Amino acid sequence: MNVLSLYIAKEILKGSLITLLILLTLFNLFTFADELKDIGQGHYDLKQVFYYVALTSPTVLYQLIPASALIGSLFVLGSMGNNRELIAMQASGLSIFGIIKAVMLAGVALVILSMLIGEFIAPLGERLGQKIKMTAQNEQIIMNSSYGLWLREGSNYINVRQVEDDGKLADISIYELDAQRHLNRELHADKATFLGKKTWKLENIKQSTISTQLIQVTQQAEQIWNSSIAPNLLKIVIVNPKNLSLYDLAMYVRFLKENHQKSHAYEVAFWGRAVSPLTTFVMLLVSAPFVIGIRRGVSVGARIMIGVAIGMGFDIFNKIINHLGLIYNLNPPFMALLPSLTVFAVVLFAMKKAQT
Numbered sequence: 001m002n003v004l005s006l007y008i009a010k011e012i013l014k015g016s017l018i019t020l021l022i023l024l025t026l027f028n029l030f031t032f033a034d035e036l037k038d039i040g041q042g043h044y045d046l047k048q049v050f051y052y053v054a055l056t057s058p059t060v061l062y063q064l065i066p067a068s069a070l071i072g073s074l075f076v077l078g079s080m081g082n083n084r085e086l087i088a089m090q091a092s093g094l095s096i097f098g099i100i101k102a103v104m105l106a107g108v109a110l111v112i113l114s115m116l117i118g119e120f121i122a123p124l125g126e127r128l129g130q131k132i133k134m135t136a137q138n139e140q141i142i143m144n145s146s147y148g149l150w151l152r153e154g155s156n157y158i159n160v161r162q163v164e165d166d167g168k169l170a171d172i173s174i175y176e177l178d179a180q181r182h183l184n185r186e187l188h189a190d191k192a193t194f195l196g197k198k199t200w201k202l203e204n205i206k207q208s209t210i211s212t213q214l215i216q217v218t219q220q221a222e223q224i225w226n227s228s229i230a231p232n233l234l235k236i237v238i239v240n241p242k243n244l245s246l247y248d249l250a251m252y253v254r255f256l257k258e259n260h261q262k263s264h265a266y267e268v269a270f271w272g273r274a275v276s277p278l279t280t281f282v283m284l285l286v287s288a289p290f291v292i293g294i295r296r297g298v299s300v301g302a303r304i305m306i307g308v309a310i311g312m313g314f315d316i317f318n319k320i321i322n323h324l325g326l327i328y329n330l331n332p333p334f335m336a337l338l339p340s341l342t343v344f345a346v347v348l349f350a351m352k353k354a355q356t
Helices: 003-036 046-082 085-091 096-137 246-258 264-274 276-285 288-292 300-328 332-355
Strands: 141-145 148-153 156-163 169-177 183-194 199-210 215-226
Touching (some): 046 085, 046 096, 046 300, 096 276, 264 300, 276 332, 300 332
Antiparallel strands (some): 183 199, 199 215
16 A cells, blocks of 8 residues: 555545534534433433443444535545645546545444444443433333333233334333232233323233243233323334344344234334445435536535535435335345445446546
8 A cells, every 4th residue: 555545535524524523523512402301300310411422422433423424525535636645646646446445444344333432332221221221210110122122010020012103112021920929910011002092002921820830821912001101201113223232233123023923114224224334435425416517617525515415315325225115015235235336336437427
C-alpha cells in the first residue's frame, strides 16, 4: 500500500468517525429529551434516564455506521476534490481504482468496528437499558431476558414472549404456585387481548393442573383472565432483534422452527444484520462516481446533498422491502440483499456513465 492510499483511508476513517460522533450526539439528545417526559413514573428519575441513554447508545451507534460512512466519505473526498488533491494524486500515478480501493480500506475498519459493537456491546447494552427503565417504572417486572419478559403477580409467574403492534400479547405462559411454592397449575395461551379494567381475554388455551398423583390437561377456545398487568407495562416487543446478537438471532430462529412457530420476522432481522457489512461498503462506494467525475466541477455541497439523498432513499427503500418481505413471506436472504444490490448496480451504472 502506498502513502497516498493510506492517507485517503485515514482521512475517510477520520471523517466517518467524526460524523458518527456528531450523529450519535444528536440522536442521544433527542432520546434524552423524549425520556424526560417519563420521569416520575415509578422510580424512574434523571439518574435512570442517563443510564438508559448511555446503555442504548451502542445500538444507535451500530445503526448509524453506514450513514456515517456515506456522509464522511463524501465530505472528505469532496474536500479533496475541491482542493485539487485528487487531481494531484491521479497526476502522480494513483488510479481511480486505487482511490476507490483506499476508500474500501477505510470501510474494512468501519465494518470491523460495526461487527464488534453489533455482536458484543449493543445487544447487552440494549437489554440492560430496557431492564433499568422497565424495572424502575414498574415494580411488577422482575426480569427482561432474551427470550421474554417475566412478571410476578401474587403467586403467579407470567412469561410473555411477544407484544404485537396493536397491543395484544402473544405466546403467554402463566405458572401458579401454591402456599408451599410448588407448581400446581400451568396455563399457556396463544393470544391475549386487553378488554379494560384489569381484564384480559385469553385465546386458544392449554391448561395443565399438576398434583402429586397426576397431571390433567384441558383445552379451551377462550377464557377471561383478571390481572393488574396493564398494556402500558408491555410497550416493547419482548424478544426484540435489537436485543439479540447475530448468533442469538440464529439460535432463536432455530428454536422457533423446532417448536413450529412463526420465525419469518426474525429471519428477516437475522439476514438484515448479516448483510450490514455489505451495506457499509455500498454506502462508501456511492462516492466512486463523484471521484470519477471530479474534473466536471461538481461542488462539495452538491456531492454531499446527492449522497445524502441516495442514503435516505436507500433507507426508505430498505424499509419498504423489509415490510414487503414480512407481509408476503418472501425469501429473507434475497430481500435483505436486494436494497444493497440495487444501489450497487446504480453506482456501477453511474461510474460507467461518468467515464464516458
